[in-house]
Amino acid sequence: xxxxxxxxxxxxxxxxxxxxxxxxxxxxxxxxxxxxxxxxxxxxxxxxxxxxxxxxxxxxxxxxxxxxxxxxxxxxxxxxxxxxxxxxxxxxxxxxxxxxxxxxxxxxxxxxxxxxxxxxxxxxxxxxxxxxxxxxxxxxxxxxxxxxxxxxxxxxxxxxxxxxxxxxxxxxxxxxxxxxxxxxxxxxxxxxxxxxxxxxxxxxxxxxxxxxxxxxxxxxxxxxxxxxxxx
Numbered sequence: 283x284x285x286x287x288x289x290x291x292x293x294x295x296x297x298x299x300x301x302x303x304x305x306x307x308x309x310x311x312x313x314x315x316x317x318x319x320x321x322x323x324x325x326x327x328x329x330x331x332x333x334x335x336x337x338x339x340x341x342x343x344x345x346x347x348x349x350x351x352x353x354x355x356x357x358x359x360x361x362x363x364x365x366x367x368x369x370x371x372x373x374x375x376x377x378x379x380x381x382x383x384x385x386x387x388x389x390x391x392x393x394x395x396x397x398x399x400x401x402x403x404x405x406x407x408x409x410x411x412x413x414x415x416x417x418x419x420x421x422x423x424x425x426x427x428x429x430x431x432x433x434x435x436x437x438x439x440x441x442x443x444x445x446x447x448x449x450x451x452x453x454x455x456x457x458x459x460x461x462x463x464x465x466x467x468x469x470x471x472x473x474x475x476x477x478x479x480x481x482x483x484x485x486x487x488x489x490x491x492x493x494x495x496x497x498x499x500x501x502x503x504x505x506x507x508x509x510x511x512x513x
Contacts, residue, residue, distance in 0.1 A: 309336075384472060397422065399450060409439070
């Protein structure tokens, strides 16, 4: 129950000092230790207390339920894909405008695809969600139900973050293939965004945030735990 004592101390600091960077760093260090423990070595009271503190630090309120949000983003994804195919097959414009329009439509495809990828990642990892929160004025994020995240296994947990990355690049590859077969003149719009997206992911990674950063972090924890169990 050492972790529980540490968490209770963090809770006291949070009450006294407020939501400071020092308190956050101390809390995430405890979570890092918790992830490296065998699942049987983490008590339910520790999981509950960690979830309570995390929810105080992550204060974004849920603005849309999981089911409704997934339906709306899936609808956006389907409509954007249909628009992408229509532009490839029927829109008569010059080479430059064709690729500019396809690039813009591709952004809407990714806008609809990402939350769906996060949702399926949660299903693979057996992690639940509280609902959708407002990440920015024009973007909604899918808020993890943190106790289920801590309860799942180390082997599964990484896919909450890893699957959306694979999912997004899968859609980008599908767009390139569709353009190649339906209208090769429009392949550049899809190809440019396929090239730019890894640059975006790497830039976000070095800011120590984003799905790629979290995926690699969980991979490192898993590898460290496995190596320690061998020796």
